Amino acid sequence: KFLLGGLLGFALAVPAGIMQADVGLNRVLHNTQWIIGPHVHVAILVGLTMTLYAAIYLLLPILTNGAKLYSQKLANLHFWLHLFGGIGMGAFMGMAGLKGMLRRTLYFNGEYDLYMILALVCGALLLIAFLLFFINIVMTVGLEGLIGIFKPVKNKNKDLVPAE
Template sequence: YGLPALLAGIRLNPGAVDPLIYKNWFWWGLDMVADGNVLMYTAGTWYLLVPLLVNRKLYGEQVVRTVILADLLVSMFVWSHHLLGDRPQPLGLLILSGQFVTWGEFVTMGLTIFAVMMTIWKARPVKLSVPLRFVLGSIFSFIIGGVAGLIQANVGLSVVLHNTQWVVGIHAHMMLLGGLSMLIFAVIYALLPMLTGLEARSQRLASWHFWAWMGGAVVMAYAMGLAGIQGMLRRTIYTNGLYRPHMAVALVGGVLLMVGLVAFVANLVVTLGVRNVVELFLPRRLAPEPAGE
């Protein structure tokens, strides 16, 4: 509606599309990215990376291929959990899509985590390398964030938890800061020797990175989640200091996250060299070929 008015001065009737239909359409598309693509990316990366790290074939390989397909199908019908707080949303969709089908994602991700952990278990004794440590951290975070999502995907509890810091704290932050981010770090640490032939030079910096990032994510998520349970709304400014202790603890978590990120970047710099790290973002220009060649 904004583009025609902005580009051609054509004003469309904002009431032409029913708001409830639009919200369902919007959340269906976004949830295919937030739930479908992210969870499938995570599962696929675990399936590829863990066997490489432990030198063993993925446990239940034939079954987990079906699990990924099941996760895609489930993710197509869970969008209504974003509308649990919308009273106009039909109760049937709230219960079926918003609650019961959403719980199906816990089954698909549970099977995924089981297959990955069994792969590691069957490969014992396993060296707890830096990439594997971050993989385990991502699994732990997805379990915590997933359980929080399962709790709030409830028609009754959503009345209390909707639009509070619980949603963005213990669910979203654990899934993204803990689960997805730690998996990305695991991939980087695993690809570094494959692409450059160089292992991360400082194991101490890698350990600082892991514990600071993991600890920061947990501290921030739980502080925000506890504030949400006490009634702190998101996108709301409180000037009376009511939730200041919770936010102070969350700030500590944020500082730990920054410490972890600094340790990660410092480790990359000492491993690859400043020039090589800069050239990742500012590639060198190729010298022109001599005339006549």
């Protein structure tokens, strides 16, 4: 499911990038929120991270000697919050860009506040989704297992030690 979400993210971001390559549209959209919203944020926050989440969920039982995921419900909630949060954030930033909101510019007149507040809400969904993912992973491997990642292991098996 996460891999399909990642593919959807790339499927939405690539046409936005192709549109930016058009000289006429680039004259209008260049240096606006459109560039970083629908193209960059959707490609990275949805396309790339959903693909990475898919890999983590796939490799988790392999790397933890068959540990069963703590909660499938948390993983499903993580998926939907991340998908809607990432696509929503990119969409609202894109709408602001289409209205002319430049990036790296402060606006004090409230002209784009609605778009940015909605993008902020979607960004909060992304944060909540990540926290659900983190909790699910920690509960799966346990706190001791998580801390154990950073502790050196004393190897008692001499077969694995290089010859002296």
